[in-house]
Amino acid sequence: MTIALSGEDVARRIGEHLPDAVTEFSETAVFIKVEDVLDIARFLKETPRLEFDYLNSITAVDYTEHFEVVYHLTSITNNHSIVLKTRCYDRENPRVPSVVSLWQGADFQEREVYDLMGIAFDGHPNLKRILLWEGFAGHPLRKDYGSGV
Amino acid sequence: MFKTEPIMINFGPQHPSTHGVFRMRITFDGERILDLEPVFGYLHRGIEKLGESKTYTQIIPYTDRLDYLASMTNNHAYVLAVEKLAEIEVPERAEYLRVIMAELMRIASHLMTVGFMLNEMGAFFTPLLYMWREREKILDLFEMVCGQRLTYNYMRIGGLSQDIPEEFMPALERFIEEMPGFIDEYDQLLAENEILLARTKGVGILPPEQAINCSVSGPVLRASGVQWDLRRADPYSIYDRFDFEIPTCQNGDVYDRYRMRILEMRQSVRIVKQAMDQLPLGEVRTKVSATLRPPKGEVYGHIEGPKGELGFYLVSDGSPNPYRFHIRAPAIINLTMFRDVCVGRLLADAIIILGSIDICMGEVDR
């Protein structure tokens, strides 16, 4: 059974490595600051007994006042999982560091988040639209997109 | 004296070998691939945005149309995620029937994968027609149950839409009895075939560390030697009650990915036999309101589909429509390693490698 690590546990361990990175935690997820995403991700991947080597999914949610980027990570060696979240308060030009250098599986998923939500990932080698065409106006999954649906 | 330059060929969206509307821009030096750029989005229908304006039950037909070769599995993954979010109990009979449907669907999907992979290798239609014969039998079983051949919409939140008719069990028994014989027939025709061995052994090798790093899942991951199957690692539904093996292969080339699918079909037949023997009587559906309002919160429910880990991420704000509906599609994520595995090989190898990854454009583009 994959054990879902509790937010509190993981927040404490991250706090020992990099204090002030964690903004809050809930029962299932840990919230960290946008600037520290790459450092925390590297810490989670390389520390023994954490070893999150498998990235299940990256996605983003639009909560009108802010965006939330959600990372689901799993460790195949230790069979546990965790949810990592970060909040981005800039609506005009949201930017989040890219984790492609750690998990190559993030490549297409980050491009999809950029395409449909408009969040740019710093450090991504090929950030351009993937599902919609160049010249499409807007980012459809935002809550304030067009009239349409 | 002579100067050669690399050329770019567009392997367009309309092409018989690309499993749907998939496009590649390939840079060649002669016939050797220097670089490959996959381009997709030609079937992007905006299902995630449409989901935000429909109720939880109305989304089930949309999930059918994601991976249209394995619709039962998509339904299963979605209703499991919603039941986890809203904490709904499912009757035992419904759980067993869901497992039977999901495993039959896995057999049908793997038959198609192997058939089309051989189609692309040049065995133009013969293996595909043999495997289609079995697939038609499975589609007849599904039609008996829910009336549809391709997009079933059979599972509901809290169970199934209706119970199985009387003629289903005898037909299923007959099918399960004959199926191992057919799998042996295909294996005999194909496994020692010289052309298949020459074209697939050593082609498209994916080392296990790269597979894990690229978030690959499903038979492609297990063919590289990583023993990770969600039915064993994180059991959902009632898979912990069945006795089955998780096969793995050593090399991670195209031959191993073909082999994986044959081995998995055998294990699926085993699971269906056990589920048929243990099937209890009872209801098949817990009463759930048509406009279900799950409590506020979020859930990530994932299952082992025939193509890999299919996950649904749902965020609920207490209203009848989901606030965010995200689909973790295995096909698009398995494509991450496609470029790295193809560089340096010939064009014909690239087509076979694409067939062995097994993509379905409805899922890649959503």
Added chain:
Amino acid sequence: MEIVQRPYNSRELDAVEGAAIEALRNASQEPYPDPIDWLEEDIERSVLVSSIDLVIDWGRRFSVWPVNCGLACCAFEMIGLATSRFDISRFGMELFRASPRQADLMLVAGTLTWKMAPALKRVYDQMPEPKWVVAMGSCAISGGPFRDSYSVVNGVNLILPVDVYIPGCPPRPEALMHGLIMLHQKISKGTFSKKR
């Protein structure tokens, strides 16, 4: 993940493609009229031409070659029709051509999105006359369950003239066969001696 020196600029090609898509989208707001005048026609033709008509239309009717245009789920019912259980080969149609230059029927099976529309129009333009289009499935007829989406073409008849519509989601292979027989009836009404 180094990028090899490519002989093309990927962003430029994407921009050109995007401009073509937007141009087609803006130009395709009205559907093409359906070519149904053959239903009421009563053409007087000379005896000599009508015998030639009969033979040529008979030949055309029983050797219609479709072009491979399966976009989404309906494609698998189309392939089902081509397999031995439902057998399209008895009509002479089992040869799905890869190249549009050798085909006379375009079976649009599946959802058409605006990104794919210029490519589809290009395949249609490459087919030689006489040619027919069959819209299979509710997505090709009107956008289907995805009609409200931001990227779906609400019906293939916005960009191509359609001869036969086959409803269903997906239509059974028998329904597709019925639609193709209706197309044969249209072809048998004579296309040789008059301009299409």
